[in-house]
Amino acid sequence: MLQTWKALGQAGIEAAGGLNGVARRDNVPVAALRTYLRADGHLTQFGEDRLNPGGKMEITNAMLHTWKALGQAGIEAAGGLESVAKRDNVRAAALKNYLRADGRLTQRGEDRLASGEKAKVTDAMLQTWNALGQAEIEAAGGLDGVAKRDNVLAATLRTYLRADGSLSQYGEDRLNPGGKATITDAMLRTWKALGQVGIKAAGGLDGVARRDNVPVAALKNYLRADGRLTQRGENRLNPGGKVKITGAMLRT
Known part of the structure; x- marks a missing residue:
């Protein structure tokens, strides 16, 4: 699928009705498509990384120290986070777990550097x-x-x-890990019906979790504070609605 999209070019995308049209034609969520394809017909760095996963470097602590020293100006001079990823031969998605566009390490990056201490x-x-x-x-x-x-x-x-x-x-x-309930599809429908106002009235996501006796970490996998289900929640309620992009599709 990515190879097909890559071959479209800007003209092919426009002829299909833009990225929304391509997503509709290929029955994939437009948000997922935009992760991989730009309106100008180029694959994003995520898309390139997925098509060419081999040969990428593992992120090391030495890289984190180097990235931390770049600062925002250094990142901008390199062409942004995707260019830093390309330069250092790491996946852009992996780099963004550790480095922000403003030059600061994410908390995950800071924690990794300090984890041994x-x-x-x-x-x-x-x-x-x-x-x-x-x-x-x-x-x-x-x-x-x-x-x-x-x-x-x-x-x-x-x-x-x-x-x-x-x-x-x-x-x-x-x-107090014992005695927690398992999250069911019925719960997801109830939570989806709450909306942001209902969640706030219940005391936020923590309050909803406490009320329904489920671990808050598990609830947050499915429900956002604004009342919308996460993609994981939507997918669980509608497992047959969308096509998942698979490695087999990429090879067609």
Whole structure:
């Protein structure tokens, strides 16, 4: 399919009614098509990477240090993130997991560089944090201070602990994993009907997860805060509606 799209050229795309027309003709979601194909007929770097996966380099910590030193000006001078990926022979999608267009590493990138120096969050830590309360967190220098004191990544700590001293739903779920319900299609339909207003009224996604007794991490795989189902949720409710782009299709 990608090879067919690559052969279209701009004129072929325009004749088909633009990218929307190509997506409709080939029965694929237009958002998925735009990940791979531009309106000028060129494949995106994602598309090129998928057609030519062999020979790409694994991202190393040395690369992260180099990218971090580039800064926004260096990235722009290289032609943007896709050009940096091409220059260093890595997949653009993989690079974007670690580097932002403004030159900063993502939290994932920062965590990877610091991962060897930080402790893993344990259930014992969660119980200690749960007992702190807001006053003690503030006395420790806020969440960053608690993270520094306990030698854990601040981003990881924030996944479990709030500044007011309460555990997040992730933290509660981890300390009390038993008794959670399995997410069903009926739940997805109920959540889809909530809308943004209904989600806010329930206390946000954490509130919906607590109300329906499901892990919040699992719920967020299917439902967004604006009330829309994620693509994973839509696909689960409508598994036969769209064609998935497969390796076999690429070879046709």
